[in-house]
Amino acid sequence: MTRRPQVVEPAPRRVVVLDLAEPLPDLVADDRYDSAMVFGTWRGLPVGVADVMLTDDPAAARTALTPLTDLRDDSVRYEASRPPRLPDDRLPAVTVVVSTIVGRREDLELMLDGFADVDYPDVEFLIVDNRPVLPSDDVLPGLVAGRDRVRAIHEPRKGISAGRNAGVAAARGDIIVFTDDDVRVEPNWLRELAQRFVDDPRVDAVTGLILPAELDTPAQIWFERYYGGFSGERTWRPLVLDAERPASRLVRGARITVVDDGEVVRRFAVYGVGAYGAGANMSFRRSALERIGGFDLALGTGTPARGGEDLASFIGVLWTGGRIAYEPAAIVHHRHRRGTDELLKQLRGNGLGFTAMLTSLVLGDRRHIAGLAWQLPLAVRSMAAQSLSRIAGGASDAAESRPAGLEDEYPRSLVLNELRDYPKGPLAYLRSRRLARAIAVRPADAPVAVRS
Numbered sequence: 001m002t003r004r005p006q007v008v009e010p011a012p013r014r015v016v017v018l019d020l021a022e023p024l025p026d027l028v029a030d031d032r033y034d035s036a037m038v039f040g041t042w043r044g045l046p047v048g049v050a051d052v053m054l055t056d057d058p059a060a061a062r063t064a065l066t067p068l069t070d071l072r073d074d075s076v077r078y079e080a081s082r083p084p085r086l087p088d089d090r091l092p093a094v095t096v097v098v099s100t101i102v103g104r105r106e107d108l109e110l111m112l113d114g115f116a117d118v119d120y121p122d123v124e125f126l127i128v129d130n131r132p133v134l135p136s137d138d139v140l141p142g143l144v145a146g147r148d149r150v151r152a153i154h155e156p157r158k159g160i161s162a163g164r165n166a167g168v169a170a171a172r173g174d175i176i177v178f179t180d181d182d183v184r185v186e187p188n189w190l191r192e193l194a195q196r197f198v199d200d201p202r203v204d205a206v207t208g209l210i211l212p213a214e215l216d217t218p219a220q221i222w223f224e225r226y227y228g229g230f231s232g233e234r235t236w237r238p239l240v241l242d243a244e245r246p247a248s249r250l251v252r253g254a255r256i257t258v259v260d261d262g263e264v265v266r267r268f269a270v271y272g273v274g275a276y277g278a279g280a281n282m283s284f285r286r287s288a289l290e291r292i293g294g295f296d297l298a299l300g301t302g303t304p305a306r307g308g309e310d311l312a313s314f315i316g317v318l319w320t321g322g323r324i325a326y327e328p329a330a331i332v333h334h335r336h337r338r339g340t341d342e343l344l345k346q347l348r349g350n351g352l353g354f355t356a357m358l359t360s361l362v363l364g365d366r367r368h369i370a371g372l373a374w375q376l377p378l379a380v381r382s383m384a385a386q387s388l389s390r391i392a393g394g395a396s397d398a399a400e401s402r403p404a405g406l407e408d409e410y411p412r413s414l415v416l417n418e419l420r421d422y423p424k425g426p427l428a429y430l431r432s433r434r435l436a437r438a439i440a441v442r443p444a445d446a447p448v449a450v451r452s
Helices: 058-064 072-081 105-116 140-144 160-170 189-199 218-227 270-276 286-292 309-319 340-364 367-391 412-420 422-437
Strands: 014-019 035-042 045-053 094-100 123-129 150-154 175-178 183-185 203-212 239-243 255-260 263-269 282-285 323-334
Touching: 014 203, 035 072, 045 058, 045 072, 045 323, 094 105, 094 160, 094 189, 105 140, 105 183, 123 140, 123 160, 140 150, 150 160, 160 175, 160 309, 175 189, 175 286, 189 203, 189 282, 189 323, 203 286, 203 309, 218 340, 239 270, 239 309, 255 270, 263 270, 270 309, 270 323, 270 367, 282 286, 282 309, 286 309, 309 323, 309 340, 340 367, 340 412, 340 422, 412 422
Parallel strands: 014 035, 094 123, 094 175, 123 150, 203 323
Antiparallel strands: 035 045, 175 282, 183 323, 203 282, 239 255, 239 323, 255 263
């Protein structure tokens, strides 16, 4: 039997965010980086990405950036077509909720520093301490002290859903924005999210773009390259997601249309909505969270189910007739897991969390059985094809178009670790739900009815 050659680990890759409205900088190799992932923007609007091999000659990098610089004319038209920026008095009050177990002080401090630079008139940043027991040498009070617009509360019930629900209950804003403690936000992040709610009163949730903060380790590069970070293939245009309304009420909400500038560009099963958003950059009207019952306490990081709470909330919005908008100009930068062991744990959690989330949906509304029977076979085939492609070496049109030296192979063990935990999700969810029910819920007059 021919043994598959060992995967060569990729070298560190520089992450560059480049404003195409400005002169191009000199991009050259240094002692650490001989390649770069370059994200092109036009006055803050993301327009595309290019992989570049770096040399001692900056002219070579400029030539490699031609696919991005060729987008300048389209970017000017795109900027001109956007709705005018709203004045401060038309923006809604916003609460940003971050549930944390204070595991990475440096990341948390960088996040808080970024919050200080956010340009938004009426915002509070609510840090939910989700540690069951607070240590005697707690660093969180010192990190929060003296920061304008930042306050902290404690939610001892374990799990990110419990933390997020506690944040919603304590929030003052009409729009609730969620991010994670390992992100760095752009100054205009909240304006871009909030404007979508104002421009379209039918929008119940808005998601944004998640870019990598660094690509310094093989695990970070593999996660970014083959999982697209958090949302698969990135999309650079604003989109609107609506549920189709088929004749049968049993499957209403199971199929979604994606609209770009009034034109339907895709149809897909609602259970694949993760391609358009993740918990690191999502926002909701308070009324929408109340309608879907908040976040399921039996889903998410910190529970046996390990994930899926963000996808369940998106599906809940669409399933109940709501609309989701995707706004790529609302940008956060996420620090992906640095170690391969950390990535393996994350991928296992993704697989287990996805099927746990499906179990949660079916137990919450039996119409999902019909929806899954109608749409899941298509989704499974698509996911299987994607996984087989990764196992085979990540062959894809995108991979084939990368410069020589950047055709990274992907360890099949990562894919197999994700796939093998899919069957564990239903039992993990049932165990998680039993634990959630054993924990006292909030008072009946709390703003959000917490599901358990």
